[in-house]
Amino acid sequence: MTVRTTELVAAIVCALCSIGLMVKSAELNIGWVAGKGPGPGAWPFWLSSGMLLVSVITVYRWFRKITPESRNLEIFITRDRLVVVGVSAGSILFLLVATHIVGIYFSLFLFLLFYLKFVGRHSWPLTIVLMIGIPVFIFCLFEWALKIPLPKSFTEPMFYPIYDLMYS
Amino acid sequence: MDSIFTLLASGILEAMQPLNFMMIIIGCTIGLLVGAMPGLGSVNGVAILLPITFLVPPTAAIIFLAAIYYGAMYGGAISSITLGIPGASTAVATVFDGRPLAQSGKADRALIAAAIASFIGGTISVVLFTLFAPPLAAFALKFGPPEEFALMVLAFATFIGLGGDDIPKTIFSxxxxxxxxxxxxxxxSGQPRLIFGDITGFLHGINFLVLAIGIYGIGEMLWTLETTRGEVTVHKVKMSVRSFLASLREIKSYIGTTSLGSVIGYFVGTLPAAGATPASLMSYGLAKTFSSKPETFGKGNVAGVAAPEAGNNAASTGSMLPMITLGIPGSPTTAILLGGMIIWGLRPGPLLFTEHPEFVWGLIGSLYIANFATVLINLAFIPVFVKILTLPFTILAPTIYILCVVGGYAPTQTMHDVWLMFLFGIIGYLLRKLNYPVAPAVLAIVLGPLAERSLRQSLLASQGEMTIFIERPISLVCILLAIALISYPTIQKLIKRRRAQATSGEK
Known part of the structure; x- marks a missing residue:
C-alpha cells in the first residue's frame, strides 16, 4: 500500500469514526436544557462534527494532491520495517493477552525471554539476570512500595507467602 | 519585590528538604539519561514515570518530574553531539555544530559548552520565571469561565498558527x-456519555495518562525502532582537566548571544505550540546572525552548540509559566505535569499561588537547585552518559514497554486501560507516519474537562448567547489573538503567492 492510498484510507476511517461519535453523542440531549445550559451531548456532538469536517477537507486535499502524503507514491511501510515494528507490537500484544491468562509476572518472564534471547540475541546469563531482575524490580516498586497490586490471575496463591512476609 | 524574595527563599528551603532534594538529584539524573537516549525526550520520561510518583507527596512528585524535564533538556545534547542524532527533537539544532565538532575529535568541548550554555539558559529563564509568575497569576485571578475558555481557544490556536503541521490534521488531533x-x-448532569458497547471500563473516563503513555511510550518506541533500526555509532569522547579549563575560557566567546537566546527561548517557550524546538532553532539563528564569523556555523562552531542548548533550556522553564499561573500547559510535557497535578488534587491556575504557596514556591525553588545539580551531574558524568548510549535497543525497548504496561495499569488498575493504551500507541504511531501531529491531542485530553466546564458555565450565565466571549475585554483579546493566529498561515501563503506572481510578472 502506498503512502497516498494510506492517507485516503486514514482520512475515511477518521470521517467514519467522527460520524460514529456524532451518532453516539446524539443519544444524549444535544440541545439546550432549560436552567442547565447545553445538554450533555452538545459539546462532544459539535466536536465530532468538527472532526468530520476536517476529515472531509483532508479527503478533498487528497484529491487535489495538496498534502505531501497524497503525492507520495512510496510504500507506506516496507516489509523489513514492518518486521521490526511488528515484532515489537506483537510481543506487547502477547504480553497483554498472557497477563489475562497467567498474570503479569509470568507474562513478563516470557516476554523478556522472547525479546532478549530471540530478538536481541543476548547471552544466556544476561537474559536470565534481566528476566528475573526486571519482574522482581516491578514487584518491589508496585506491590511493595506503591501498594498497587498488579493482575496475577490464577497465579495469585503463589504470592501469598510473599504477602505474608510483606505485611507481617 | 521584597515578598518575592522571602517567598523564593522559603521555596528554596522547601526544595532543600531531604526528600525533595533527593527527588531533584534522582530526577535530574534520570532526565539526563532519558534525554540522552535517542528517541526519548522529557515528555516520554515524564509520561512513563508519572505513575511511580504516587509514592511521594505531590510537592516531591512535581519536583521530581520537573527535574526530569530539566535534566532531559541537558541530556538531549549528549546524543546530538556523540551520535549525531538528536536525543529529542528539542536538540535538533545542537546537531548542526555538535556533530562536526565530534567528528573533528572535539566532542568534549561541545559537550562542556552545551552543559554550560544550558546552565546559562536555565538561570536566566528561572529568574524571569520568578519575576513574571506572581504578577501573571495575580492578573489571572480576575478570570471567570468565559476568560478561561477563551484562553484555551487561544492555546489551541497556537497549534494551528505556529505548529507548522498540516492544519486540518492539527485540528483533527x-x-x-x-x-x-x-x-x-x-x-x-452526571449522565454516562459515549460508553461504547456498554463496556463499563469507559465509565471512569479515559485517563490522560493512558493516551500520553500510549503515544509517547509505545508509539514513540515503535517510531524510533523504525527510523533508527536500533543501529547507532558513538563518537569517542576524551575528557581531561586541561581541556575542561580550555573550554571554560571559551565561555566569553558565546555568553552574549547565548544570554539573548535564553531570553527569546523563554518567551517562545511560554507559547503552547512553540516550545523548546523552535526556541532552540531561533536561538541558533540569532547566534549565527550576530556572529563575526557566520560562515563557521554548521562546520563546528562552539557557539552553534551553546545557543540552541541555552534556548531549549530556557523554553522548558518558560513553558511552566502558563501551566502554573493560568492552568494552560506550555508544552506536551507540562500538559502531563498539569494532568498529574489534577490527579494529586491540585487545581492548576492562579489560585494555586494563594491556596498552595508551599507547592508553587517549592517547585520554583527546586528549579534553581535543579539547574545547579544538573550542570554538576552532567559535567562530572559525561563519560558515563556516553557509555550508556551504547546500551542495545533490544534491552531498552522491552524495558520501556514493560514500564508502559504497568504504568498504564497503575492509575485506575484495570486491564481495560492497558488495552486502550496499546491501541492508542499503535494508532498514534500510524497517524504520526501520516503527519498527524500527536501533541495537540495530549494537550486537549488534559484541558478537555476544564474547557467543557468553562464553556458550559459561560453559556449558562449568558443564557446561550455566544456573544459573552466577545463582550468581556480579556476574553475578547484572547479570541481576537486566536483568530489572528488561525488565519496567520493562510495570510502567509497569500503573501507568498502574491510575491511569486509579482516576481514572475517582472520577468
Whole structure:
C-alpha cells in the first residue's frame, strides 16, 4: 500500500469514526436544557462534527494532491520495517493477552525471554539476570512500595507467602 | 519585590528538604539519561514515570518530574553531539555544530559548552520565571469561565498558527483529544456519555495518562525502532582537566548571544505550540546572525552548540509559566505535569499561588537547585552518559514497554486501560507516519474537562448567547489573538503567492 492510498484510507476511517461519535453523542440531549445550559451531548456532538469536517477537507486535499502524503507514491511501510515494528507490537500484544491468562509476572518472564534471547540475541546469563531482575524490580516498586497490586490471575496463591512476609 | 524574595527563599528551603532534594538529584539524573537516549525526550520520561510518583507527596512528585524535564533538556545534547542524532527533537539544532565538532575529535568541548550554555539558559529563564509568575497569576485571578475558555481557544490556536503541521490534521488531533476527554460521566448532569458497547471500563473516563503513555511510550518506541533500526555509532569522547579549563575560557566567546537566546527561548517557550524546538532553532539563528564569523556555523562552531542548548533550556522553564499561573500547559510535557497535578488534587491556575504557596514556591525553588545539580551531574558524568548510549535497543525497548504496561495499569488498575493504551500507541504511531501531529491531542485530553466546564458555565450565565466571549475585554483579546493566529498561515501563503506572481510578472 502506498503512502497516498494510506492517507485516503486514514482520512475515511477518521470521517467514519467522527460520524460514529456524532451518532453516539446524539443519544444524549444535544440541545439546550432549560436552567442547565447545553445538554450533555452538545459539546462532544459539535466536536465530532468538527472532526468530520476536517476529515472531509483532508479527503478533498487528497484529491487535489495538496498534502505531501497524497503525492507520495512510496510504500507506506516496507516489509523489513514492518518486521521490526511488528515484532515489537506483537510481543506487547502477547504480553497483554498472557497477563489475562497467567498474570503479569509470568507474562513478563516470557516476554523478556522472547525479546532478549530471540530478538536481541543476548547471552544466556544476561537474559536470565534481566528476566528475573526486571519482574522482581516491578514487584518491589508496585506491590511493595506503591501498594498497587498488579493482575496475577490464577497465579495469585503463589504470592501469598510473599504477602505474608510483606505485611507481617 | 521584597515578598518575592522571602517567598523564593522559603521555596528554596522547601526544595532543600531531604526528600525533595533527593527527588531533584534522582530526577535530574534520570532526565539526563532519558534525554540522552535517542528517541526519548522529557515528555516520554515524564509520561512513563508519572505513575511511580504516587509514592511521594505531590510537592516531591512535581519536583521530581520537573527535574526530569530539566535534566532531559541537558541530556538531549549528549546524543546530538556523540551520535549525531538528536536525543529529542528539542536538540535538533545542537546537531548542526555538535556533530562536526565530534567528528573533528572535539566532542568534549561541545559537550562542556552545551552543559554550560544550558546552565546559562536555565538561570536566566528561572529568574524571569520568578519575576513574571506572581504578577501573571495575580492578573489571572480576575478570570471567570468565559476568560478561561477563551484562553484555551487561544492555546489551541497556537497549534494551528505556529505548529507548522498540516492544519486540518492539527485540528483533527485537537478535536479528538477533546472528544476523548468527554468519555465517562458528564460533569454537570452526571449522565454516562459515549460508553461504547456498554463496556463499563469507559465509565471512569479515559485517563490522560493512558493516551500520553500510549503515544509517547509505545508509539514513540515503535517510531524510533523504525527510523533508527536500533543501529547507532558513538563518537569517542576524551575528557581531561586541561581541556575542561580550555573550554571554560571559551565561555566569553558565546555568553552574549547565548544570554539573548535564553531570553527569546523563554518567551517562545511560554507559547503552547512553540516550545523548546523552535526556541532552540531561533536561538541558533540569532547566534549565527550576530556572529563575526557566520560562515563557521554548521562546520563546528562552539557557539552553534551553546545557543540552541541555552534556548531549549530556557523554553522548558518558560513553558511552566502558563501551566502554573493560568492552568494552560506550555508544552506536551507540562500538559502531563498539569494532568498529574489534577490527579494529586491540585487545581492548576492562579489560585494555586494563594491556596498552595508551599507547592508553587517549592517547585520554583527546586528549579534553581535543579539547574545547579544538573550542570554538576552532567559535567562530572559525561563519560558515563556516553557509555550508556551504547546500551542495545533490544534491552531498552522491552524495558520501556514493560514500564508502559504497568504504568498504564497503575492509575485506575484495570486491564481495560492497558488495552486502550496499546491501541492508542499503535494508532498514534500510524497517524504520526501520516503527519498527524500527536501533541495537540495530549494537550486537549488534559484541558478537555476544564474547557467543557468553562464553556458550559459561560453559556449558562449568558443564557446561550455566544456573544459573552466577545463582550468581556480579556476574553475578547484572547479570541481576537486566536483568530489572528488561525488565519496567520493562510495570510502567509497569500503573501507568498502574491510575491511569486509579482516576481514572475517582472520577468
Amino acid at each position: 485537537i478535536l479528538i483529544g477533546l472528544v476523548l476527554a468527554t468519555i465517562g460521566l458528564d460533569i454537570i
